[in-house]
Amino acid sequence: MRERLLLFLIIAVDFCLLLFVSGTLSVSYYEADTFFNANNAVHYLIRFSCGFFGQNDYALRLPFIIIHILSATLLYAVSKPLLKRETDRLITVLIYVMLPGSIVVSLAANGAAFMILGTLLFLYLRQRGNNLAMYILLIASLFLGKGFIVLYFLLFFYAVNKQDAVLMAVTLTLFAVGMYIYDFDIGGKPRGYFVDTFGVYAAIFSPLLFLYFIYVQYRILIKGGKSLLWWLSFGAFIVSLLLSFRQRIAIEEFASYTIIAAPLIVGVFMNSFRVRLPQYRKSHKFFALLVMFSLILNSALVLSNQYLYVFVKKNSDHFAYKYHIAKELAAELKKRGITKMHTDDKKLALRLKFYGVNEGGEFNLERSAIGDIAIIYGKTTIEKYALIAR
Numbered sequence: 001m002r003e004r005l006l007l008f009l010i011i012a013v014d015f016c017l018l019l020f021v022s023g024t025l026s027v028s029y030y031e032a033d034t035f036f037n038a039n040n041a042v043h044y045l046i047r048f049s050c051g052f053f054g055q056n057d058y059a060l061r062l063p064f065i066i067i068h069i070l071s072a073t074l075l076y077a078v079s080k081p082l083l084k085r086e087t088d089r090l091i092t093v094l095i096y097v098m099l100p101g102s103i104v105v106s107l108a109a110n111g112a113a114f115m116i117l118g119t120l121l122f123l124y125l126r127q128r129g130n131n132l133a134m135y136i137l138l139i140a141s142l143f144l145g146k147g148f149i150v151l152y153f154l155l156f157f158y159a160v161n162k163q164d165a166v167l168m169a170v171t172l173t174l175f176a177v178g179m180y181i182y183d184f185d186i187g188g189k190p191r192g193y194f195v196d197t198f199g200v201y202a203a204i205f206s207p208l209l210f211l212y213f214i215y216v217q218y219r220i221l222i223k224g225g226k227s228l229l230w231w232l233s234f235g236a237f238i239v240s241l242l243l244s245f246r247q248r249i250a251i252e253e254f255a256s257y258t259i260i261a262a263p264l265i266v267g268v269f270m271n272s273f274r275v276r277l278p279q280y281r282k283s284h285k286f287f288a289l290l291v292m293f294s295l296i297l298n299s300a301l302v303l304s305n306q307y308l309y310v311f312v313k314k315n316s317d318h319f320a321y322k323y324h325i326a327k328e329l330a331a332e333l334k335k336r337g338i339t340k341m342h343t344d345d346k347k348l349a350l351r352l353k354f355y356g357v358n359e360g361g362e363f364n365l366e367r368s369a370i371g372d373i374a375i376i377y378g379k380t381t382i383e384k385y386a387l388i389a390r
Helices: 002-022 029-037 041-053 057-078 086-098 100-107 112-128 131-141 148-162 165-181 194-205 207-223 228-243 259-274 282-303 305-311 326-335 346-354
Strands: 340-342 358-367 373-377 380-389
Touching: 002 057, 002 086, 002 100, 029 041, 029 346, 041 057, 057 086, 057 100, 057 112, 057 259, 086 100, 086 259, 086 282, 100 112, 100 194, 100 259, 100 282, 112 131, 112 148, 112 228, 112 259, 131 148, 131 165, 148 165, 148 228, 194 207, 194 228, 207 228, 207 259, 207 282, 228 259, 259 282, 282 305, 305 373, 305 380, 326 346, 326 373, 346 358
Parallel strands: 340 358
Antiparallel strands: 358 380, 373 380
């Protein structure tokens, strides 16, 4: 009962924190384009949410925060066969919700949240032996986005290893159909994005935890205990690194399968920790505290992203720049009674449209160093704009 209460507390705090942060972000161009122009599952989900709660940032991101919460709950259930102690499963959930990559997925309106939830639900159904629901889920996932092609690919090799003919046939068929339907590019000339991909993974996990993730994957590879969760997380990681030798990959299509490896990380660490006598656990305790401090620090930086501009030389280099400015700019324009304007920045125009500022009217909106519309976060001026009569 105590553990279940702690689980609820972790999830409740996570939900409230993410909901608060969602109100500090603006719609990105990709999200605005999905909202207005796309024809996919994400489009219909955010359209439904905004139709019900109003066209605002909270409604835009709420479905993905809820999916994130459901994923965390499923991860707790999926980790049960791997982690016998409830305390370990709670630590797993805590690590998962604090992962910078998990936070980003929960706040970005894209298909990565579907991939995580769908994969965890597949694992849960597989563990319970509900094969019919499992295969229905796999088929349905084909319509949720091309990211599931990676899942079919990984499951096919798992099925080959386990000599599961049915899973092999289903995943191979779905992989072929997915490659035919979606534009999933695996070609290209060698361009050397390996280091960039490695760096992105370090940011997704936090550097120290990422290094331990690599160690855990290698240890399981060498010593055994290869669960389906390991096949998915390790396979996605390796495939993404191999592809990065030739092209810049869409990291969310692979990282979604790696950040659910939290039960493996906790399991390996706790097994190593508990086999030692208390007097020989000091180094493990120190390492755990160091990793958790690094994770908390990186998570805090993601959540407080608006105040980090003071540390970057060029504002557009900020990792969350594409999620800023539009909402504040739209609010300032409306304050001046302007709901229509012209701008050469078509991406910005589409973002402003989400907030009710459309193209047209008697003014041109231009970025200008001497403009009287300033977007300021903290004490840092991010951008300035000027309204010029046509």
